[in-house]
Amino acid sequence: MPAELINRLGGLQPVVAPITTEPAFAARPRLLRLRDALALAASQLVPARWDEPALFFFDPRRQAELEHARGPAPDRFGALTAHICAELTELIGSVEVRRVARAIDGIYGAARALAAHCPAARDLADLLAVPDDEVFLALAPAERTGVRLHVRGAATVGQFHELLAPTHPDAFQLFVPDALRADGTLPGGLAGCGHWLWPDQPLAVVPRISGERVVLIGPAVLAPAVAERRFSGLHAGAEMVQTLNPFQVTDALSRLAGRPVPAGRAAGAPAVIRAA
16 A cells, blocks of 8 residues: 555655746836936937027918928927837836835936936836835824824825825815925915915925935815826825824924924914814
């Protein structure tokens, strides 16, 4: 019986596990080639002194004749656009692939240099600028409340506003930290519009202070606008890192203001009345 069992086992074919490659690891050689293609195209850009065409007529009729004679302009970036689009889907779908791309020296700079000339390069630069896996500190000076969120995949301020909404029951407006006045308050009404963060702005415009991005929360002056998603397949999410108590919020506001701010409700802030 043991000999028969050994013979049977000897006749079985060994099971070989399929070899799988991590998408991020597999993407790196392709992204290096994309970086080189972007850098080559960027190096061939010829800056125009006044950004004018080589030849033009003020006479609309003669200009129309010239354009008809020239025919359609060749697409200088057709091949590069196809190259970028071939990688965008995986970059949008995988934060690990985006991390690899950001670690490749020169790829973001080359894409940004081409952004004004090639829409696909602008998409790539905007995608690489998305603040994945970053901590955002959101402070409400009037209420002395604040949270820290770990954010991923939010490309615009509007998306971040949606992620922050469950932590703040009232309608609110987001401000840059420079909006904070010396007494720890925010400018009211339209007086503060120069410090507002607008829904269609890239989330990357939120400044980074001491290793984390900081926004301030004030009362909504205008009805919140719904911003279109910059990348339809990019999934945004946030995890709560910390809920700050009023003393921690006051301390954070004091550091932003560069001087101690009053504890408790900020001076001059309107009272918040809620129905019973």
